Amino acid sequence: MSRLRSDRVLSFVLNAAALLCGALVLGIVLFLSIEAAPTIFSGKISAFFTDEKWQPGSERDPQFGIFSMLLASVLITLLAAILAVPVGICGAIFRVFYAPESLAKWQDRFLELLAGIPSVIFGFWGLSVIVPFINRYHPPGQSLLAAGIVLALMILPTIALTTKSALTAISPSLMAGAAALGLSRPAQILQVAIPTARKGIAAGCALGLGRAIGETMAVVMVCGNIAQIPHSVFDPVRPVTSTIALEMGYATAEHKSYLYAAGLVLVLMTALFLLVRIRKGASQW
């Protein structure tokens, strides 16, 4: 009898843990919504999209337009993708098809270490190396470009490592068949290997970009933090994440609820990237 009771206790404990974890996700969305309620349910949320500027501190005319910041988030992520995706994929091709075994092992090791560097260190390094470098040619240096470069370095290992596993998972007979047809090695890779592995590669890119759009610390230190629509990559910008990080410390009342609403927007955007990954079948476990 006591044996059965221990099983009942166990199943109770496991169920409780599962419920707690499920409740956590709902709880996060719920608490963000409660904090954002003064703007969401009063219809003021439209200010997000109708106001032109973001000037929450202004007493006479407070404005809460999120557009310039959403644009900045998207542009930074796009720039990081343009820089990191080709480099990451080519690096993985080198790792799988060209590098000798001993070199390949070291490449994996280095990429894993690069992936483990905290975002705050990337940001600090960007601030003390990349920003002064850009500043020499196009002041002020803290810019869309600087944020894009730092983010690209951060997501490079993710893209390279997932592409590597997608490429190594291709069946050897397929590659042998391509070689037997007399295709050159670049043609084997570009016309057979990459198309075969495209789902895994796309899922890896979605993972990296999902991280990029939610990244805060590395970006806030190098992007300049001026809420404006940039005219070139050398203009300072301010993405959604930086705004929350910089203003949450002193925000009150209405301002604060807009910041929580911005947090909800971030959750929605990263959930979209997760959806892409699920569609590509990379999230089954």
Next chain:
Amino acid sequence: MVRSKRNGDLYFGIICGLAALCGIGPLLWIVYDLVKLGAGRISPGFFTDAVRESGRAGGIAPVLHSTFLIVLCCLGAAIPPGLGVAFYLTENGENRFRKWLRASVDLLATIPSIVFGLFGMAFFCRFLGLGFSILSGGLTLACMILPVLIRTTVAAVEALPDHLRSSATALGLTKTTILLRVLLPGATPGIVIGITIGTARALSETAALIFTSGYATRTPDSLLDSGRSISVHIYDLAMNIPNGAQGASASALVLLIALLLINFLTNFFSELWLKNLHSSK
């Protein structure tokens, strides 16, 4: 014809090799810069002295103290439910709740850390009344590393040979005994890997902590005291303190070395685990 083919292969290989270098070079560059800027500050006193002049002078002893407590809170709060959820998910039988639970763990893993900070501030600091404290910060981080723990533990349990569970069941062992005496010991190396990865995450995190455990530089008296972790210290020095770069790079160097050690441990445990798995099969 043959010649141009071979040249194409060579050029393509060189381009890809250069791309591979782009992935490796920056790591060396970052480490080189940190050492150049910060190594001069590191001495035994750096680890034992209090923070002076907002970090421009003195050491980081209170920061290390707070960091340790935050990580401890985080692991203490995350490991039990993490293991519980993982064992719940690996039990036989699939239903809609399990599917939904998997999806929500995935969602939890993609939520940006700054959003965890917002949630922690609203829930732990204000709703539960914990204030800006080490406990609030640790609990917020626990929510963040939960998906890592769950996924590594699930992978560890599923990697165990099938006959373990079936022969244990055939022996008439209860579910509890199977879990505690068969599955848990077998999955322990995998769980340890999950914990080390989670610890590395917690050590690296800044955005979730600035609004939950605060900026205080004194040594915390209790878990309800505010205290900054080492990542927050680096951020503050680099962003808000003029001439803080040297202190920031010295602290960054300390953090990087700690993370390297953790990475080394993780690799060590994975190899040990793989060896055990092969010998048991």
